[in-house]
Amino acid sequence: MNYPQIPKSWNIESKPHKFCPGCGHGIALKALGMVIDELGIQDKTVFGVDIGCSLLAWDFFNVDTIQTHHGRTTPVITGIKRANPELITIAYMGDGGGYAIGSQHLVNAAARNEKITVILINNTNYGMTGGQMAPTTLPGQKTETTPYGRDVDETGYPTLGPEMVAAIAREGAYVARGTVANLRQLKGFIKKAIENQMAGNGFSFVEVLSGCPTNWRTNAKETWDFIENTMTQYFKVGELKVPGKGE
Ligand SMILES: Cc1ncc(C[n+]2csc(CCOP(=O)(O)OP(=O)(O)O)c2C)c(N)n1
Ligand code: SF4
Secondary structure, eight states: OOOTTSOTTBOGGGOSOSSOTTOSHHHHHHHHHHHHHHHTOGGGEEEEEOSSGGGGGTTSBSSEEEEOOTTOHHHHHHHHHHHOTTSEEEEEEEHHIIIIITHHHHHHHHHTTOSOEEEEEEOSEETTTTSEEOTTOOBTOOBTTBTTOBOHHHHOOOOOHHHHHHHHOOTTOEEEEEETTOHHHHHHHHHHHHHHHHTTOOOEEEEEEOOOHHHHTOOHHHHHHIIIIIIHHHSOOEEEEBTTBOO
């Protein structure tokens, strides 16, 4: 059968995928698949998935894929890149993995300007473990562990990941925040991030605003409304650091 809309780099045998209906992970991975096809890098890409719902992508692509411990995808992918700089190495994780348990790795990889690409799914909660508060949970947002809404006096403000990375990353780094609500733009950001790695410029990082309807307990309309109108008030979509521009 011919699947014209499906990226060539996707593993057809693992479809339909394992994410919940309406989850944003599949859209982000579609953007990544399209970029792998366009750049013709399928045979030299290594894809690393974290613990969290990102692990459900362990067989998503026909590319070499490695599953790491929670929060450790960045250092594992860094090691692979250092061992073989010819490879295109992509670390894929959630906001819990990247901004909580793995934040030290993210910060230090950015500071060292590791020539890897990190794609981080921001769905404002710990999806796989049942919807606990994440570093990205919005002020007042209800989760399993903040039943009365996130209290910033007690837990601080949500992590602004791309802003943090852009502030510490060296020249040559590429940093952006996209959204599953704009596939074309997201694909463009991911392409620039991977091209930045291929050019040997340095670290590249794309945060993706995404939906978790299962734990948000939202229908399709409410899910998209939360991503497009609520999350974007706090998390501004766009490029934050582009090599050669304003450095
Ligand atoms: C070292 C370690 N600590 C905690 C856990 C439990 N755990 C599994 S997934 C997860 C959170 C995942 O949330 P996130 O990274 O935001 O990804 P999502 O599932 O939302 O995509 C946690 C805390 C674990 N597996 N290993
Ligand atoms: S729990 Fe949330 S993030 Fe995980 S697959 Fe389901 S909708 Fe997606």
